[in-house]
Amino acid sequence: MDKKDIKEIEKQMKLANEGLPEKERILFSDVRPTTVAPLNKYLENFLNWARARSLWIIGYGTGCGAMELRPLMTSRFDMSRFGIAPRPTPRQSSVFVIGGYASIKTIKRIVRSYEQMQGPKFVIALGSCTINGGMYYDSYNTINRLDYYIPVDIYIAGCMPRPEALIAGFNKLKEKIQTGECEGMNKYAENFDWYKKNQKQIIKDWNMPDYNW
Amino acid sequence: MNIWIKILYAVISVLVVTIYGLTLGGIVRKIYARVHGRYGPSVWQPFLDIIKTHGKRVSISHGYMFYLGPIFRLAGGLGTYLFIPVIFGSVVFSNFSIAGDLLLVMYFIFFGQLGMALGAGEGGHPYSPLGIARGLSQMTAFEVPFSLAVIAIAIQYNTFNLTTIVAAQQGSILNWTLFTNPLAVVAAMISLLGMNMHPPFSIVLAPQEIPIGPPIEMNSSFLATLQTNRGLFTAAKLILFMNLFFGGATNLPIMIIKTFLIYMFSVFVGASFPRFRPEQSMRFFLKWPTLIGVASIIFIAYF
Numbered sequence: 001m002d003k004k005d006i007k008e009i010e011k012q013m014k015l016a017n018e019g020l021p022e023k024e025r026i027l028f029s030d031v032r033p034t035t036v037a038p039l040n041k042y043l044e045n046f047l048n049w050a051r052a053r054s055l056w057i058i059g060y061g062t063g064c065g066a067m068e069l070r071p072l073m074t075s076r077f078d079m080s081r082f083g084i085a086p087r088p089t090p091r092q093s094s095v096f097v098i099g100g101y102a103s104i105k106t107i108k109r110i111v112r113s114y115e116q117m118q119g120p121k122f123v124i125a126l127g128s129c130t131i132n133g134g135m136y137y138d139s140y141n142t143i144n145r146l147d148y149y150i151p152v153d154i155y156i157a158g159c160m161p162r163p164e165a166l167i168a169g170f171n172k173l174k175e176k177i178q179t180g181e182c183e184g185m186n187k188y189a190e191n192f193d194w195y196k197k198n199q200k201q202i203i204k205d206w207n208m209p210d211y212n213w
Numbered sequence: 214m215n216i217w218i219k220i221l222y223a224v225i226s227v228l229v230v231t232i233y234g235l236t237l238g239g240i241v242r243k244i245y246a247r248v249h250g251r252y253g254p255s256v257w258q259p260f261l262d263i264i265k266t267h268g269k270r271v272s273i274s275h276g277y278m279f280y281l282g283p284i285f286r287l288a289g290g291l292g293t294y295l296f297i298p299v300i301f302g303s304v305v306f307s308n309f310s311i312a313g314d315l316l317l318v319m320y321f322i323f324f325g326q327l328g329m330a331l332g333a334g335e336g337g338h339p340y341s342p343l344g345i346a347r348g349l350s351q352m353t354a355f356e357v358p359f360s361l362a363v364i365a366i367a368i369q370y371n372t373f374n375l376t377t378i379v380a381a382q383q384g385s386i387l388n389w390t391l392f393t394n395p396l397a398v399v400a401a402m403i404s405l406l407g408m409n410m411h412p413p414f415s416i417v418l419a420p421q422e423i424p425i426g427p428p429i430e431m432n433s434s435f436l437a438t439l440q441t442n443r444g445l446f447t448a449a450k451l452i453l454f455m456n457l458f459f460g461g462a463t464n465l466p467i468m469i470i471k472t473f474l475i476y477m478f479s480v481f482v483g484a485s486f487p488r489f490r491p492e493q494s495m496r497f498f499l500k501w502p503t504l505i506g507v508a509s510i511i512f513i514a515y516f
Contacts (some may be wrong), residue, residue, distance in 0.1 A: 034227050036270040036271060046264075047264070047265075047268035050261050050264035050265045050268060051265050051268060053259070053261045053265075054261040054264075054265040057252075059424075073251055074249075074251075075250040075251045078246070078251040078253070080242075080246060080251060080252075080253055080254045081251070081253060081254060081255075082253040083254060083255070083258060083261060085254070087425075088424030088425050088429075089424050089425055089429050089430075090431055091429070091430055091431070091432040092266075092425070092431070092436055094265070111458070118269045118270075118271050118272060118273065118432045118433050119269065119270045119271050120270060158504045185270070197356070213273060
């Protein structure tokens with residue numbers, strides 16, 4: 001068997017959901033995420049144009065950086081003029097703004113929420129803590145680099161980055177979406193096992209399904 | 214008339230009114246933003262949102278009823294709209310107005326909510342039955358003054374046919390129900406506040422307490438169907454109120470001006486008042502508007 005066949009078999013394998021008690025396993029899905037190819041060129045361009053103009057942020061402030069979203073939402077910086085709106089549920093939102101440092105407890109919820117979002121989905125990582133740990137680089141309970149755990153589209157450096165920097169980041173994200181570069185959803189499905197391995201390495205009490213569809 | 218031509222006209226009128234309703238939604242968002250001191254989203258934002266939600270690559274379903282929920286909701290919106298004559302005397306926009314259509318329309322206003330309740334309930338999220346409970350109880354509350362106003366109108370015009378009601382109001386502005394039966398209009402306009410779910414009656418979708426309420430689990434195309442219906446349903450309700458109380462419309466610009474002004478009543482109240490709690494909103498509808506509705510029936514039947 002060559003590598004391609006092994007990958008094909010891995011794709012068809014069901015998830016074990018080992019973190020759950022035996023009787024609860026049947027309640028959750030054991031299907032792996034699949035990649036979805038983009039549509040034909042013109043249709044996909046049109047959809048990307050709309051996606052870039054209607055960005056819904058999931059309302060989950062994961063760290064101190066979430067504080068910067070408040071001035072962004074309200075009158076002073078008003079993100080709604082860029083077509084950006086807050087949305088209270090992961091099912092309906094398309095952008096996940098990780099607000100700064102992510103503790104081990106939070107990364108568990110970040111993974112859950114990220115997997116519940118419907119693709120195409122985009123991630124903006126805010127602050128130095130998500131890039132290399134920032135001032136928490138040697139902390140025992142925060143992660144250092146976010147893109148080991150979920151695919152990130154845009155990093156905004158700074159501690160804290162001001163709302164202007166966030167707007168610049170959002171504009172950059174829009175450009176990337178329009179050129180069709182933001183394929184985080186497919187990247188996650190392709191490298192699913194790698195991401196899961198990294199996540200399980202740091203989340204010790206893994207008491208949730210392997211894939212939170 | 215040939216049934217195919219009738220269907221073609223219905224499709225045209227549904228498209229025009231859906232686009233109008235969605236644009237109206239965009240304008241209202243802009244107005245709210247300006248009241249908050251913000252610049253606000255573009256007027257076309259609802260269209261972009263619908264294209265985007267339809268363009269999602271994956272979607273999660275929770276069962277058959279979950280599929281049917283948004284479809285019932287859209288059927289409720291279509292049913293409400295298709296039996297209301299939009300423009301008096303127009304062939305294209307007369308829709309399927311028949312004898313007793315007012316009763317049918319009132320049934321359809323409720324139908325969509327019930328269908329949605331079944332669908333959203335299957336989503337399994339604890340907040341969606343909470344939103345449904347709030348939505349249905351508030352709906353039952355504001356249906357009381359609205360039904361009383363409709364009964365007053367039925368007594369006044371001796372008919373349940375919307376076209377006849379509009380025809381009776383033609384001629385002069387003083388023939389409008391607004392001037393011939395003002396109490397019924399007051400009761401119905403207050404219940405319109407609840408129908409449009411702007412503050413103070415926005416407890417159903419309350420994004421801060423019960424994230425977005427009933428449609429919390431709706432994603433991708435399910436949500437896009439609901440968004441489309443919101444445009445159509447809002448416009449249909451406004452047209453119904455225009456026909457019942459404000460003399461109907463004889464052409465498209467008049468229809469647009471009148472429905473816009475009726476909607477502005479909801480928006481003005483919504484932009485100025487904070488939100489009621491569920492029990493406050495229920496008590497409110499069952500107190501003054503209901504009494505005004507009863508008074509309107511007594512007024513029209515005996516004086």
